[in-house]
Amino acid sequence: MDYAYVNVFENTSQVKIPKDPLQQIIGQQNAVNLASIVAKQRRNLLLVGPPGTGKSLLAQAIACHLAKPTQEISVLHNPENPERPAIEIRTTQQITNEQKKAQQVQGKNVKPENVPFFVSERLGFRCRKCGSNSKPNVNACPKCGSDKFATSKSPFGDLLAPYLEDPRRSDRVHTTRQNETTGVEEVIVYERDGVDSIRILDQKSLEQIDAIKKKRPRKVIVPLKRKTFVAITGSSETELLGDVRHDPYGGHSQIGTPPYMRVVAGAIHEAHEGVLFVDEISSLQHLQRYLLTAMQERKFAIAGKNPQSSGAIVRVDDVPCDFILVAASNINDLNHILPPLHSRIIGNGYEVLLDTWMPDNAENRDKLVQFTTQEIIRDGKIPHATYKAVEALIEEAKRRCQLTEDVQGLTLRLRELSGIIRMAGDIAVGKSAEFIEEEFVKQAIQRGRTIEEQLSDKYGSVWKAGLSEATLGHDKKPSQKEVS
């Protein structure tokens, strides 16, 4: 056989596979080219094709090509109208600035030697007898051996000690000092920080801490660190659009959960700046209309969906949802896609019909070698395959192409082929073989035949099998016994 790997590999452990997830998709050159444009230009994409041809794979690969999200979305408590929490968008820049500020507010750390004696004594560092510093959790001074905190001894001290909080060692010391420049007396706090450091908070940091605490309470509903790929499965309205959870206490100010805390983002919001993958888009039915609105507006309100719930009166407007829509459909369901949604996708994107086969040539056989290697590595539990085993697999790809497509070529219904690789791998594992051998692939092909193939083997054709079942089940003449 004349394909490029022919003399190059003995088994698939020697085959190199591309790192880029888009390059790992074989055969679908047209779709792959479009996918890279879609990722670069943030367009939409409709993938049409039969199961197992790489639709989900393409959507994931697009997501891998996107930049990291730069916006975090939070809902804020609205004191004037708690049922209408506000939305806040913070950029990466703002978040890092705030983190820096918070770090500054954390005060200055110093060694116990560098604070006044009375402070290091009260925080438990300094021995009151000899003046040396040691760890605050050590009671006996390592230098002079005496009780580090001993001041005056009470005769009942030992008896009472376990029941009393240690009055001689505190976590924080509040005091005052004179500001060096203004001469004004100001508050200063020394705080024990670990076993060998003291944090100093001056008036300014204390005021900043106060200001941060007074800030409006928030809940982050779409965090900065998130995946750029969100897939929606099924057709649940709350999954797609978000919800406001129920609170049995109706958001009561003391025992209830305030409305902003109960807001949950939908898939359209979680996919903000990323890919929203909708498999079987026609199964969304009436929800397609909402999807269309979300794509037009790039923002969509989150409201309580259950009218019986206390969440129903809560609504957060203008929650951003700027996503790339990658939708999949099979050919038969194309006319169930909402026409305006369909035209919206094409208006700002592409639609592509996936190939079900590729010509049988050296280059494409090479691609199947790459595919086999990828599947083995992705599975992680099966050994590599020998050259002969891959060859048997390519023959199967050819046979299947003839069977389903009725053309000479190599099938691209690769999920089925991947099933055979796994099964052959399992046989190899069962036999403790070092590699997947040709015979294991052949056994797997035999075992992995579809039910249609098994029927047509047994009855000549699926149609005849159906007929014979009907004859056995319904057209059987009643026996004498049944009649009487």
Ligand SMILES: Nc1ncnc2c1ncn2[C@@H]1O[C@H](COP(=O)(O)OP(=O)(O)OP(=O)(O)O)[C@@H](O)[C@H]1O
């Ligand atoms: N073009 C391809 N290149 C590489 N691997 C593929 C390709 N097509 C399918 N596969 C393999 O088949 C598996 C299934 O592919 P995928 O989930 O993308 O199919 P799908 O088109 O989304 O199918 P469905 O319509 O059933 O959701 C993949 O995990 C991959 O192992």
Ligand SMILES: [Mg+2]
């Ligand atoms: Mg899929």
